[in-house]
Amino acid sequence: MPATVRAVATPAPTGVDLACVMALAHASGATASLFSTLAATTNNYCVLYGTKGQLHLTGRFHAPSGLEIHRPGQAPEIIPYPKTGLGYHYEAAHVQECLAQGLAESPLLPLAFSLDLMRTLDAVRAQIGLRYPGE
Numbered sequence: 001m002p003a004t005v006r007a008v009a010t011p012a013p014t015g016v017d018l019a020c021v022m023a024l025a026h027a028s029g030a031t032a033s034l035f036s037t038l039a040a041t042t043n044n045y046c047v048l049y050g051t052k053g054q055l056h057l058t059g060r061f062h063a064p065s066g067l068e069i070h071r072p073g074q075a076p077e078i079i080p081y082p083k084t085g086l087g088y089h090y091e092a093a094h095v096q097e098c099l100a101q102g103l104a105e106s107p108l109l110p111l112a113f114s115l116d117l118m119r120t121l122d123a124v125r126a127q128i129g130l131r132y133p134g135e
Contacts, residue, residue, distance in 0.1 A: 001116045001119065001120065002025055002026050002032070002120060003026055004023075004024065004025040005023075005024055005120055005123040005124060006023045006024075006127065007020060007021065007022045007023075007123075007124040007127040007128050008020070008021055008127070008128065009021070009129075009130070011128075011130075012038065016038075016130070017036070017128055018037065018038050018039050019035070019036070019037040019038070019039050020035065020036050020037070020124070020128060021033075021035045022034045022035070022124055024120070043060075044060040045059075045060075045061060046061035046064075052071065053069060053070050053071040053072060054070040055067060055068070055069060055070075056068040056070065056076075058078075060087065062088065063083050063085070063086055063088075064081060064083065065080065065081060065082075065083045066078060066079055066080040066081045067079045067081065094106060094108065
């Protein structure tokens with residue numbers, strides 16, 4: 001869970017968030033900058049910055065076609081990954097694997113992670129004033 005969540009958004013006439021920017025800070029010192037928008041076509045990339053370099057997911061972040069490792073003073077190391085489908089099938093396949101093993105919870109992404117993610121998204125929604133019907 002992030003220790004700090006900040007968010008601002010531009011609402012659409014329908015009430016959904018047309019564009020949203022989020023800044024997250026963790027107790028460890030890690031930070032994250034995220035955005036979403038329906039107002040423009042974006043390239044949906046993901047870059048992870050660290051003390052020893054950068055990791056670039058090539059292609060759309062939810063269905064990458066590879067990874068580039070950028071280290072200071074070195075040529076990028078490119079690791080291709082043959083992608084299958086449009087990305088979300090990996091989650092569906094994993095659910096099927098878990099069910100076949102009799103697991104009610106993924107060892108890779110436990111329920112606690114999903115609950116923490118929803119708490120974070122609820123904090124974002126509260127800050128941008130987004131309420132769902134029935135709330």
